[in-house]
Amino acid sequence: MLVNPNPYQILVVEDNPGDLMLIGEYLKEKLSVPRIIPATTFKEGRQIVADQGATLQVILLDLSLPDKSGEELITEMVAASGNIPLIVLTGYGDIAFSVKSLSLGASDYLVKDELSASSLYKSILYSMERKKHSMELKDSEKRYSELFHLSPLPMWVDDLESFQFLNVNAAAIDNYGYSREEFLKMSVLDIIPCDEVARVREAARRSVATKGLLRHGNFRNRKKDGTLIFVDIQSNRIHFKGREARVVLANDVTERINHITAIEQQNEKLRQIAWTQSHLVRAPLTRMMGIVDILKNFSTGEMNREDLLDHLISSSHELDGIIRKINQQTENIDLKDGYES
Amino acid sequence: MSHEVLIVDDDQMVLYLHKMLVQQSGFYPDPRTFDQAKEAVDYILQGTDQEKMYVVLLDINMPVMNGWEFLEKINGSGIRDQVLVVMITSSIDKADREKAAQYPLVIDYLEKPVNITVLKRLRERLLLDRFFRNGPGDQ
Secondary structure, rough: OOOOEEEEEEEEEEOOOOHHHHHHHHHHHHHHEEEEEEEEHHHHHHHHHHHHHHHOEEEEOOOOOOOOEEEHHHHHHHHHOOOEEEEEOHHHHHHHHHHHHHHHHOOOEEEEOOOOHHHHHHHHHHHHHHHHHHHHHHHHHHHHHHHHHOOOOEEEEEOOOOOEEEEEEEHHHHHOOOOOHHHHEEEEEHHHHHHHHHHHHHHHHHHOOOOOOOEEEEEEEEEEOOOEEEEEEEEEEEOOOOOOEEEEEEEOOOOEEEEEHHHHHHHHHHHHHHHHHHHHHHHHHHHHHHHHHHHHHHOOOOOOOHHHHHHHHHHHHHHHHHHHHHHHHHHHOOHHHHHHH | EEEEEEEEOHHHHHHHHHHHHHHHHOOOOOOOEEEOHHHHHHHHHOOOOOOOEEEEEEEEOOOOOOOOHHHHHHHHHOOHEEEEEEEEEEEHHHHHHHHOOOOEEEEEEOOOOOHHHHHHHHHHHHHHHHOOOHHHHHO
């Protein structure tokens, strides 16, 4: 077998000098550059991890040390070692416990009396590789969890059968005003007005029937303080802790909708003004034009000239009044005005 | 066949002006004026002469009963074949003109102010249509 040319820095926590020497021999057989850092007590070992942890590839730990042993030793060493794989070395008498050590976080265990260069080497390589993968997995989980929790848009996960909230992100907590704990005790049905229940159930049915992203449109939701908001809902199916669930994006579009309503209200006011222009303004105006026509072209009939002139004056005042009123209406049109109402 | 011209407008001054123009243009010597559309409807419905034609110069924008309601009332009555309507309105709203065109009994749509030339032209048109062949307007 070829000798591994990579440099390895290995902490060996072992109080028996004979065992330490043997381990050293085995390592030299398989590794061209093993650098062994010896420690004889838990305390010493932990100090080395604290000082040089970043440069260590693996820790070999004897199960019985003068200052600590057994479960307590493993638990504390695992906690101290962080990302570094930990291999437990044990005698025959401790085999039952060795198995338990794996569940406490050790990467592997080796029985000293059966130790050989190749079994030690293999265990080191396997442990390092496994640790790497599990770190990557943890990293990836963390990234996805952050995508959810740090998303600027409110999101939650809810159970497709019970509508129970299974998870909520910070933006949702912020937007709705419920704490995380409050959310997790509620269901989606608790944050919608009664008349939206049928639509929400229908949306859930669609979610059950469809794989992939679904756009459900706008729903009304209620915040903790009672305020009604409009949210644009999109969802996608996921399995969450063994349950059929969906991850929901609830984009608050209240402001946008209020703006649209305000604009529609303005349009209505403008229509009213246009109507006034067309109908009311022209009434006195056409009357004046008619009177002038008569005065100019005809004998005035039953009415005398003075009366017609009086009508002309009163019509012009009427016209003036209407134009002032229109002007006032136009000034009253204000985006903020409509927005707040 | 006899005929009669009615002027319907809530504005007394307009009634006076239109009456004068109708007379001066030779359209009709003695038009009857109504400042309430409802009264004009009642007048037409109470008529007993089944041969008589009514030409109504009708304003749109009026309180209580407006021009559209007037048209609906007449349109829904048995007398509608005896009524011809000329809308005369201060509205320059296109929608009003389009709406008026949907009533078969509306034969023209005039924007205020109307003058003597417009009324003479309307009279000639009605003569050509032979509505006035035997009536007093043809004298």
